[in-house]
Amino acid sequence: MEAWMAVVVGALFAVSIYLMLSKHIIRILIGAAILGNAVNLLIFTNGRLTREVPPIIGVDESVLSAQAANPLPQALVLTAIVIAFSFFAFLLVLGYRAYQELGSDNTDEMRVAEPVDDQTPPLGY
Amino acid sequence: MAGSSEAEIDLTPAMNLEPVPLLDWLIIMPVAWCIVIGTFLLMMRKNTAQQHLVAIPAMAVQVLITAGLLSQIIINGPTTMVMGRWLPPFGIAFTVDILGAVLAFTAAVVALACTIYGIKDVNHSGRRYGFYSFLFLLMAGVSGAFLTGDIFNLYVWFEVLLIASFGLLILGSEKGQLDGATKYAFLNLVATTLFLIATAYLYGIFGTLNMADIALKIAQSDGTLPLNTVAGLFVLAFVMKAAAFPVNFWLPASYHTPRVVVSALFAGLLTKVGVYAILRVYTMLFSLQREALEPTVNIDALSFAVAIVACLTMLLGAIGALAQTNVRRLLGFLVVSGIGMMLIGVAIGTREAIGGTIFYAVHSILVMTALYIAAGMAAKLCGGAEDMTKIRGIYQKNTLLAAITLMLFLAVAGLPPFSGFWPKLMLVKASIELIIPWWAPFSILLTGFLTTIAVARVWALSYWKPEDDAEDMAETEKGNGALGVSDFVPLIALTIIVVAVGLFPQSVFELAYQSAEQLINPVAYIESVFGSEVVE
Secondary structure (H helix, E strand, O other), X not given: XXXXXXXXXXXXXXXXXXXXXXXXXXXXXXXXXXXXXXXHHHHHHHOOOOOOXXXXXXXXXXXXXXXXXXXXXXXXXXXXXHXXXXXXXXXXXXXXXXXXXXXXXXXXXXXXXXXXXXXXOOOOO | OXXXXXXXXOOOOOEOOOOOOHHHHHHHHHHHHHHHHXXXXXXXXXXXXXXXXXXXXXXXXXXXXXXHHXXXXXXXXXXXXXXXXXXXOOOOEEEEOHHHHHHHHHHHHHHHHHHHHHHHHOOHHHHHOOHHHHHHHHHHHHHHHHHEOXXXXXXXXXXXXXXXXXXXXXXXXXXXXXXXXXXXXXXXXXXXXXXXXXXXXXXXXHOOOEHHHHHHXXXXXXXXXXXXHHHHHHHHHHHHHHOOOOOOOHHHHHOOOOOHHHHHHHHHHHHXXXXXXXXXXXXXXXXXXXXXXXXXXOOOHHHHHHHHHHHHHHHHHHHHHHOOOEHHHHHHHHHHHHHHHHHHHHHHOOHHHHHHHHHHHHHXXXXXXXXXXXXXXHHHHOOOOOEOOOOOOHHHHOHHHHHHHHHHXXXXXXXXXXXXXXXXXXXXXXXXXXXXXXXHHHHHHXXXXXXHHHHHHHHHHHHHOOOOOHHHHHHHHHHHHHOOHHHHHHHHHHHHHHXXXXXXXHHHHHHHHHHHHHHHOOHHHHHHHHOOOOOO
């Protein structure tokens, strides 16, 4: 099961990196969303993928039995999902506002902050 | 039923049943205080005329809290407070050593300066959009990052400061701001995601998130674990946050677009959080394993890569600064150049070098904030122009401002007797002493030379050269009227600190050396978390 999940995570990383290499904000945005999900699955897989065995440490034991899934990565994933979701919402609005104001979602044409026709500093006093 | 079983279980192996000592609460105070005040300011969002009356005293209290914390840490050594009474490594630990306390204190000082400068720089609409709330939430994130002893918690504080910085960056929603913020936001999101990946792998290897616990386990590991891969991922993520070449492009694209006070705050604080994270994770956690494996080799492959990145970053920053006409963009490149300077110390990794990095970080926080404030004031004198060719005759218009700016320029170029000279001296000395290629000290010196040219040209053209247009002089009176007490107080205060550190560097030297010592040999750090019997 974990091996298959590793393949899935790898595929998601490949897709997200491919999308983020694009010049268009909307593709980068979808790439970033997929990247967040890939990382979440990676953390999730880290803690073993098993069902049926509850993660309870018995009275005489000090560590979790190897058949149970570790619940801590699941807690980490919950935190990461909330953060990734809020970031995605913010970036979506930011990307849309930038598109409205700058009239383009092509990063090559977004040159207001760094103009193309930038002059060089004077060479003499 | 639940009650009867509870009585039989002995909680002492898992929980700390002693009450927390009163002074330990100081550790969490910088974060808690900022969040409380930030929320309170959010409630009085619409009372734009009164916000700074709350914000300035509150930020002064923050300076006092962090100063108290610093003095406590210097007296008692590293201190730990664990959330929810769980014994480490189960609970989230806040562990403070001198490095964290020094940086939290410096950050608070700089934030106070920015709070005061913000009185005039942020208009009513900016305040209604929550400038002061974001400022305090940013400080909560920055302080939390400096003070936490848990690596996933560090990730959470990174996100807190990042989301607050988004709010500050787009305050005003101008075209340039949206453009810069888009690049800033995406690249920083990718950087924090890389950090999360590295954290996930680290947890997968060791099953713990507590930094002291990780340090112990790395020191005991036998060299078969894929630690270099994880360390490489961490370094890539933090170097991206710190804006080092070749992942620095978000910084010069965005730092000149927001309000001057926001630029000043970002230039002082955000990139240094990245440098702090490299110091904490790379130097403290991963160097233990490297030394155990190869005690004779001075520099390993990853440190060598960091050294190359550091030299390229400082040179690219200085060369980029040479090519700019917009003064704030020029300063953005100088921030990048300073990051290279700090990374070279990380790459060398000796006590002197790490001390130099920490000293340089403190210097850079103070001087970059002051420089952005000074540049904003010069722009105000010239009707809002930020172009080197349009800012004219500042020396004629306001001699005090020109003199202060000259001091800050010399400090950022690393010339004595200002604060930039000493850490550079430490770094050059450390890089010559160690068997490291000749290009490392050479790059440091060449960067200093190029930076001097870049800033001297700004000063000669915009400050020293007299105004040749007579009618522009008539506007000078109006321009001088635009500068008030709230502009000069933070600038002069920061400049006094910069000069004082340059003239009397002894105490900062000692603090930097002590914190470097604690980073390289984190016995005291680990003992503060687990007690003295764990470390043999």
